[in-house]
Amino acid sequence: MTTTTTATTTAAPPAQPWSPAEFEARLRAVAEERYHDRHPFNLRMHSGDLSPDELRRWIVNRFHYQRHIPVKDALILAKLDTPALRRMWLRRIQDHDGEQPGEGGIERWLRLGEAAGLDRARLLGAEAVLPGVRLAVEGYVNFCRLRPPLEAVAASLTELSAPDLMRTRIDAFERHYRWIESEGLVYFRTRVSQGRRDSREALDLVLGWARTREDQERAVAALRFKCDVLWSLLDAVDRADPEEES
Ligand SMILES: O=C(O)c1cc(C(=O)O)c2c(n1)C(=O)C(=O)c1cc(C(=O)O)[nH]c1-2
Numbered sequence: 001m002t003t004t005t006t007a008t009t010t011a012a013p014p015a016q017p018w019s020p021a022e023f024e025a026r027l028r029a030v031a032e033e034r035y036h037d038r039h040p041f042n043l044r045m046h047s048g049d050l051s052p053d054e055l056r057r058w059i060v061n062r063f064h065y066q067r068h069i070p071v072k073d074a075l076i077l078a079k080l081d082t083p084a085l086r087r088m089w090l091r092r093i094q095d096h097d098g099e100q101p102g103e104g105g106i107e108r109w110l111r112l113g114e115a116a117g118l119d120r121a122r123l124l125g126a127e128a129v130l131p132g133v134r135l136a137v138e139g140y141v142n143f144c145r146l147r148p149p150l151e152a153v154a155a156s157l158t159e160l161s162a163p164d165l166m167r168t169r170i171d172a173f174e175r176h177y178r179w180i181e182s183e184g185l186v187y188f189r190t191r192v193s194q195g196r197r198d199s200r201e202a203l204d205l206v207l208g209w210a211r212t213r214e215d216q217e218r219a220v221a222a223l224r225f226k227c228d229v230l231w232s233l234l235d236a237v238d239r240a241d242p243e244e245e246s
Contacts, residue, residue: 015213023216024207027223031160034227037168041238046168048176052116053242055177059113061133061237063123066109068137070096072144072152079149088201095194105194108187115184132236140229147222150209154219155226157206159199163192 018026036042041058044050050058070093077089098104110120122128144152166188173185210216 017211017213018216020207023210023219024203026216026220027154027157027203027206028160030220030223030227031157034224034231035158035161035165036227036230036234037161037165039231039234039238041234042165046172048172050177052179055180056116056118057128057240058237059109059116059118060123060128061130061233063109063113064126064129064133065137065140065233066096067106068141070106072141075141075145076149076152079152085205092198105187105190108190112180112184112187115181116179130236130240133233136229136233136236139232140226143222143225143229150206150215151218151222153202153209154206154222156202157199157223158226158230159195160203162195162199166192166195 017023041050045055045058073089073092073096077086077093080086080089094104096105098107110123113120113123140155143155147155170185170188173180173188174182206219210219
């Protein structure tokens with residue numbers, strides 16, 4: 001014989017969504033407080049304390065992130081269901097891949113490498129990419145592959161803080177690392193306006209899509225995850241053993 005029990009407790013009502021202003025403030029707080037501009041490796045970069053080998057190590061490893069940005073954007077593109085949204089997102093892929101050979105952000109990063117004395121074959125070969133960097137980048141790509149558009153787009157909101165970091169970086173390179181030809185800095189100069197536009201667009205999407213408190217909390221968590229990706233990437237670069245580098 002089966003017995004049935006009736007629940008004696010009633011579930012708490014779902015939390016009210018934050019107002020758009022509060023939601024935006026929470027996203028901006030994560031993008032500021034957990035951003036990798038505060039990472040010890042970036043602090044050393046900005047104060048001019050990196051050796052040429054450390055800076056080259058960063059360029060090689062960050063290239064692994066750069067070349068996967070259009071891959072994760074293609075995964076997001078496939079989840080967008082209107083022509084207007086896909087057009088908007090497609091432009092990000094074009095920013096990195098260019099519309100012709102010899103254009104785009106990936107090419108500009110290869111030129112940064114050359115300006116720092118790194119052969120482009122070394123960057124493209126990826127042999128020197130550190131295990132921790134591979135894992136961080138794979139983590140970000142898979143996050144965008146597996147999560148709904150709200151979370152994948154929210155993860156890109158680290159770019160709210162990127163334009164200020166680009167300016168700090170350009171100043172630091174011009175002041176402390178003059179052995180890198182200034183032609184090589186075009187990547188960073190271009191990202192100031194692209195990052196501002198991308199983050200504005202992504203923020204508008206996230207504010208519009210997140211209707212419930214649960215959605216909003218998922219978006220904030222996605223952004224925290226992305227901050228962790230960037231932080232872990234720099235941890236790996238910071239702690240690499242120079243003896244093991246090829
Ligand atoms: O150099 C940096 O510190 C930095 C950070 C970020 C970022 O905040 O995710 C991006 C970039 N650069 C960048 O160049 C870039 O194209 C980019 C795309 C994205 C993204 O998640 O869609 N972030 C970033």
